[in-house]
Amino acid sequence: MKLRIILVCILVWNHAQSQFTDRFWAFGDSAAIDFSNLSNPVSGESILRSRGTCVSICDSLGGLLFYAGSPNTNLWPMTTVNFLGYVVNKDHQLMEDGDTIVSNQNYQEMAIVPNPGNEKQFYLFSGGVTPTTNPGFYWSLIDLGYNNGLGKVIQKNVQLQNFPVNDGLAAVKHGNGRDWWVIHKRYEPNVFTDEFYLYLVTAAGVQPQPIQFTGRPSKNNNLRIKFSPSGNKMAVHEAGNNLDVYDFDRCTGVISNQTIVHDTSTINVNCLYWSTEFSPDETKLYLTTIPYGNNDSISCLIQFDLEAPDIQASMDTIQVFPEPFICGFVKLAPDSQIYLSHMTIEEDCEFFYLYCDTTYYPEIMNLSVIHQPNELRALCDFRPYSFYLGGHRSYHGLPNNPNYELGPLAGSVCDTLITSVSQVPVFEPAQLKLFFHTGWRQLFVNGQQLKGKQGSLALYSVTGQLLRREEFSIQPPYYTRQWDLTGTAAGLYIVVLETEKERVSGRVVVE
Known part of the structure; x- marks a missing residue:
């Protein structure tokens, strides 16, 4: 019989105690942005060469810890079945055992979540979004206690699900300020599904939660989930032009109170919905679109007013981008501005949409920036192609990083942590x-x-x-x-x- 003596400690976490940050972005063709000085972000350099998927994480001072992406032809040859994800250490070198991470070479199929039970360990979640190549949902475990802080992948491709998932994994901190929620939807080709899959990441590991059947069914793997800065709201859109906002309970993980922002049956937009982002005060929602089918070959940056009596009617086109230069992802940065990536579809010289070595245009060597994203329409101060990437190039993607600096949900039933310390550990x-x-x-x-x-x-x-x-x-x-x-x-x-x-x-x- 095991004797257990339990000491109960109540720990109150606050925003200032945040241990990790989102201050270094690695993306596109060797591009990067260093936000360690929020008043003066500067362009940097990475070893990525990815049209989409990229993630990164920094320490509390903004120092890079590591980043990951999919794929990278600079590191190894590509084949039609060799869709390799990879992890890169803070010295911009392939991390030990950091190759062969399951992925599909898409856009938002990865997310990094700190291990609440070990400050040197991180889960890298990855998804396979097609039924024919690497379907499923996986995690790998990275430990920075190895190699003098450069890290090592100590667990790789642990499978949680074996079916295709949506290309838009998302993560948000639990209301207790320590644990994490990770979320994706199920994808089944040409079948409408309304299944949200949630996982609670605690010191005990990754714990699958009950499936939630809610919202409008979708049948497209080009479906993305975006949490608001507070984590209390969640935008969900699919390529077929349906866009919704839900409430999210950071304590229980419950998704509720669907609000229809756009319905393709009532407003026809001849394009694909590509990415969304909330304004810092969560009153505006930004959307990018890309050309699709027999349309007029434009992509758009659109703003919705979430406080308007009729949100759909508040739809305002901030900027139109004609081909061959089209929109990529929008992402709220640590400096409270929203950045927009761009790519060109003019040339495709290498495997899977990568640019020729001679393809250099101002439109892909700069990001656009929304300087006042809380403001309506033109007052949002959108400046196209205004952030120079130091000679590097962007594609569609920007990092799929959660808000690492989010604190506990103040005043809620879970805004404190109760931890048990036993003198006689119970081993799993x-x-x-x-x-x-x-x-x-x-x-x-x-x-x-x-x-x-x-x-x-x-x-x-x-x-x-x-x-x-x-x-x-x-x-x-x-x-x-x-x-x-x-x-x-x-x-x-x-x-x-x-x-x-x-x-x-x-x-x-x-x-």
């Missing part, structure tokens, strides 16, 4: 997570809650024949390994991980 049992990537022919092995330091990993046939075995040393509680199973026949196999203190096993299907 060891676990073995297995994921076989069909396209890459790679088996990702992730051991968790391990206590042993020396062990072995073995692969058996279902008849008990030993096919492969290797010994290892680990630093508990995690062990991760990537095995190349090229040439292995299709079938069911048994994987056994054994240390001097435990033995765990699992089954994997090689297709």
Whole structure:
């Protein structure tokens, strides 16, 4: 019988105690912005080369910790099945074991969330948004305690779901100011679905929550979710021109009170809705569109007044952009201004929409900026192509970073943290997570809650024949390994991980 002596501590967190920030953006073709001085943001440099997906995180002083994206042809060759995500350390080098993160080379398929139980660890969530290439929802674990702060990916591609998800993962801090919510929608081709999937990230790990069936059903994987600065509201739009705003309860994770901002059945916009962003005071919602089909080949920046009696009627076009230069993403920056990326569709010299080495235009070498986003219409002070990227180029994407500086929900039932400290720790049992990537022919092995330091990993046939075995040393509680199973026949196999203190096993299907 385990004796547990519990000490209860009530900790009040406030905004000033925020440990992480969103002060370095890495995006596009080697572009970056350093917001460590909020009164004077400056262009920087990264090693990204991504048309869309990019994420980053900084310490409390704005110092870069690491960033990630998908894909990067500067790091390895691309193939039609090799949609690689990757993690880059603060020295702008590929992090140890930072390759082969499951992704689809889309736009907002990643999110970084700090581990509430370890200040040096971070979850990198990633999604596969197509049914044919890397479908599913995954997390990898990054530990900056390795390599003198440069970090290492210590768990990789742990699968939470095996179906395609929307290209627009989102994260927001829990009302207690410490834990996190992560959210996505299910995507099923040509089938309307209204399923929101939420996960609560705590010191105990990633905990799936009950599915919420709410809002308008959607059938497009080009669906994005954007939380407001306070985290109390959530904008959801799909490419087919439906745009809604919901209330979000940061304490319970409940999505409610749908407000229709735009309905394609009542207002026809011949374009694709691309990205949204709230103004700092949450009274305005900005939207970008891109050309689609037989339209007039323009993209737009649009503003909605969320306080108007008729929100749809408040729709105002701030700027029109003719092809070949079209809108990308809008994102609220730490300096309380909203930045807009651009790309050109004039040339496509490399795999999957990457620019030629000779494609340099002012329209893609600058970002546009909304200087007064709380104001209506022209008073918002939109300045096109006004932030120079120092010779680098933008594509569609800007970082899909949450508001790391968001504090607890003051006055709510969860604005304090109650933590239990036991003199006799209760250990979780060891676990073995297995994921076989069909396209890459790679088996990702992730051991968790391990206590042993020396062990072995073995692969058996279902008849008990030993096919492969290797010994290892680990630093508990995690062990991760990537095995190349090229040439292995299709079938069911048994994987056994054994240390001097435990033995765990699992089954994997090689297709």
